[in-house]
Amino acid sequence: MFDPLVIGDTVLSSRLFIGTGKYSRNTLIPEVIACSGSEVITVALRRVDPAGGTENIMNHIPEHMKLLPNTSGARTAEEAVRIARLARAAGLGNWVKIEVINDQKYLLPDNLETIRATEILAAEGFVVLPYMSPDLSVALRLRDVGAAAVMPLGSPIGTNRGLRTKELLRILIEEVNLPIIVDAGIGRPSEAAEAMEMGAAAVLLNTAIATARDPLGMAEAFREAVSAGRKAYLAGLGPVEESAAASSPLTGFLG
Amino acid sequence: MMSFYETLTALEKYPYEDLWKQYTEVDIKRALQKERMDEGDLLALLSPAAGPYLEEMAGKAQRITRSNFGQAIQLFTPMYLADFCVNHCTYCSFSSIYDFPRKKLSMEEVKREAETIVATGLRHILILTGESRRENPVSYIKECVEVLRQYFTSISIEINPLTTAEYKELLLAGVDGLTLYQEVYHQDTYKALHVKGPKRNYRNRLDAPERGCQAGFRSVNIGALLGMHDWRKEAFMTAMHARYLQNSYPECEISLSPPRFRPYLGEFNPESDVTDRALVQIILAYRLFLPRSGITLSTREPAVLRDHLIHLGITKMSAGVSTEVGGHTNEGGTPQFEISDGRSVQEITDMLYANHLQPVFKDWDILTMPASLSI
Numbered sequence: 001m002f003d004p005l006v007i008g009d010t011v012l013s014s015r016l017f018i019g020t021g022k023y024s025r026n027t028l029i030p031e032v033i034a035c036s037g038s039e040v041i042t043v044a045l046r047r048v049d050p051a052g053g054t055e056n057i058m059n060h061i062p063e064h065m066k067l068l069p070n071t072s073g074a075r076t077a078e079e080a081v082r083i084a085r086l087a088r089a090a091g092l093g094n095w096v097k098i099e100v101i102n103d104q105k106y107l108l109p110d111n112l113e114t115i116r117a118t119e120i121l122a123a124e125g126f127v128v129l130p131y132m133s134p135d136l137s138v139a140l141r142l143r144d145v146g147a148a149a150v151m152p153l154g155s156p157i158g159t160n161r162g163l164r165t166k167e168l169l170r171i172l173i174e175e176v177n178l179p180i181i182v183d184a185g186i187g188r189p190s191e192a193a194e195a196m197e198m199g200a201a202a203v204l205l206n207t208a209i210a211t212a213r214d215p216l217g218m219a220e221a222f223r224e225a226v227s228a229g230r231k232a233y234l235a236g237l238g239p240v241e242e243s244a245a246a247s248s249p250l251t252g253f254l255g
Numbered sequence: 256m257m258s259f260y261e262t263l264t265a266l267e268k269y270p271y272e273d274l275w276k277q278y279t280e281v282d283i284k285r286a287l288q289k290e291r292m293d294e295g296d297l298l299a300l301l302s303p304a305a306g307p308y309l310e311e312m313a314g315k316a317q318r319i320t321r322s323n324f325g326q327a328i329q330l331f332t333p334m335y336l337a338d339f340c341v342n343h344c345t346y347c348s349f350s351s352i353y354d355f356p357r358k359k360l361s362m363e364e365v366k367r368e369a370e371t372i373v374a375t376g377l378r379h380i381l382i383l384t385g386e387s388r389r390e391n392p393v394s395y396i397k398e399c400v401e402v403l404r405q406y407f408t409s410i411s412i413e414i415n416p417l418t419t420a421e422y423k424e425l426l427l428a429g430v431d432g433l434t435l436y437q438e439v440y441h442q443d444t445y446k447a448l449h450v451k452g453p454k455r456n457y458r459n460r461l462d463a464p465e466r467g468c469q470a471g472f473r474s475v476n477i478g479a480l481l482g483m484h485d486w487r488k489e490a491f492m493t494a495m496h497a498r499y500l501q502n503s504y505p506e507c508e509i510s511l512s513p514p515r516f517r518p519y520l521g522e523f524n525p526e527s528d529v530t531d532r533a534l535v536q537i538i539l540a541y542r543l544f545l546p547r548s549g550i551t552l553s554t555r556e557p558a559v560l561r562d563h564l565i566h567l568g569i570t571k572m573s574a575g576v577s578t579e580v581g582g583h584t585n586e587g588g589t590p591q592f593e594i595s596d597g598r599s600v601q602e603i604t605d606m607l608y609a610n611h612l613q614p615v616f617k618d619w620d621i622l623t624m625p626a627s628l629s630i
């Protein structure tokens with residue numbers, strides 16, 4: 001089944017995006033990529049050290065991967081813009097995930113600063129994927145200022161709590177004419193499958209794989225879950241009934 | 256300005272001796288079930304009743320740390336720029352009463368130290384000085400930072416308390432983090448230990464981390480030098496101070512350090528002996544009370560202990576440490592205190608990998624680029 005995800009001018013066949021942040025060693029990254037089948041990987045510019053020898057995270061990301069540098073650490077739109085420009089200048093391409101976080105306690109994104117940064121960077125030709133708290137009017141504004149997709153959170157970063165924002169995600173999926181990539185909070189493959197069943201275009205994960213006892217096994221589990229959820233969405237889920245529907249109608253005899 | 260001082264004054268009036276006795280295992284179990292702990296839970300976790308529950312606390316602390324910070328441990332090293340000091344702190348070899356040849360690094364020496372450190376892979380540095388506005392004024396620190404920013408992607412300072420305007424000046428020069436230990440929160444003990452010099456001004460020191468937050472530093476690291484006064488109380492005040500800063504300045508990353516008293520030139524013996532068990536209880540209470548705060552572990556602790564503590568909530572550690580001015584390139588200065596873990600950056604790296612943890616050498620990029628470098 002050919003079911004590509006198109007972002008900017010890039011055609012992707014995997015709908016599982018992964019992160020690089022929390023592994024016990026960078027050498028695990030290529031193996032996780034292989035097991036997950038992922039084609040997009042986000043990397044924090046703050047962690048990239050071109051002079052870092054074997055400790056440079058970029059040495060562990062295979063050529064074929066689409067890089068999604070993120071602005072993790074930015075507290076304002078200006079900082080995010082500066083980080084994005086640094087990333088492009090460092091040769092990490094023109095995709096950028098905007099992360100503007102002003103709250104070190106819960107790590108929730110600052111939607112207003114995110115809109116500002118998205119507007120500036122989209123105008124500069126970046127393919128901008130903003131990380132956001134799910135809010136319809138913000139998602140529409142992000143679309144209007146040039147976001148290539150939006151990345152609402154399922155629950156706060158690192159919590160592995162799943163789709164706590166489900167109702168809001170559903171509205172975004174229905175109303176915003178852009179790929180919706182559920183980012184943050186997904187802890188289990190079943191939750192990734194659920195997001196895909198709902199019609200999310202993709203999911204992004206880091207903690208769930210990186211902190212699993214067996215990250216490679218978990219990467220594979222997520223690959224299958226995302227693909228199963230997508231298939232279910234395309235197949236069209238049957239309607240949910242409140243009570244069991246008898247297969248031979250009780251009043252059939254009335255003709 | 257409202258400051259933590261008002262809260263601290265109120266906290267000092269608590270009947271601690273009674274409180275420590277009142278908590279029971281029920282309070283510990285209740286606290287451990289909570290996601291967000293309050294002040295009462297913190298007291299319970301620091302009380303003797305928590306003693307038998309260190310293993311349960313450790314399990315929860317480890318889970319919280321891994322989900323928030325992953326398997327990463329950030330590494331940095333201190334660089335001593337100058338040991339001139341006008342204060343007499345009874346626990347420090349740099350105290351003005353000791354007679355030894357004082358030293359401050361020239362820009363050429365700063366450059367050489369930087370080159371030596373950068374060759375180990377580290378990109379984060381903490382620069383330290385004794386307290387002397389005459390010998391190492393803000394302008395000297397700025398000059399050093401200008402040199403250091405060519406080598407490092409994050410520069411923190413541990414120097415005498417400054418004004419908000421001075422902190423801003425350093426921020427613009429490229430400093431992004433501030434470390435400032437209150438040393439002792441208990442006011443009378445503070446006065447007794449800081450015999451002479453501007454450091455006697457308790458309030459000026461207590462408010463300095465807040466001035467750093469206001470100036471806009473990305474991270475502010477605080478701590479009590481454990482062993483100077485009842486550790487339970489000191490740890491309580493430190494955590495309350497951290498929470499106050501975190502609530503007031505949510506954009507700033509607040510970290511904690513639990514340094515224990517170490518041997519130095521003099522003969523002062525601290526009044527409270529902080530055992531390894533006590534240290535573990537403190538670290539765990541910090542982690543459970545402040546799940547997202549960084550916790551820094553220095554080379555004051557011996558290697559064997561450090562190798563165990565990395566699993567209990569620590570997120571940053573120093574490596575390849577010298578506490579002497581110019582200690583990374585030449586030998587023979589006077590160390591501020593003795594370190595316990597003398598392992599090199601490579602040795603610490605190997606140890607972390609062996610423990611399934613990843614050493615992180617670079618975790619930030621200084622964003623205040625000089626005009627010539629900005630794009």
Ligand code: SF4
Pocket residue numbers: 340341342343344347348349350351384385386454
């Ligand atoms: S602790 Fe600091 S202020 Fe006190 S004597 Fe030592 S260097 Fe000077």
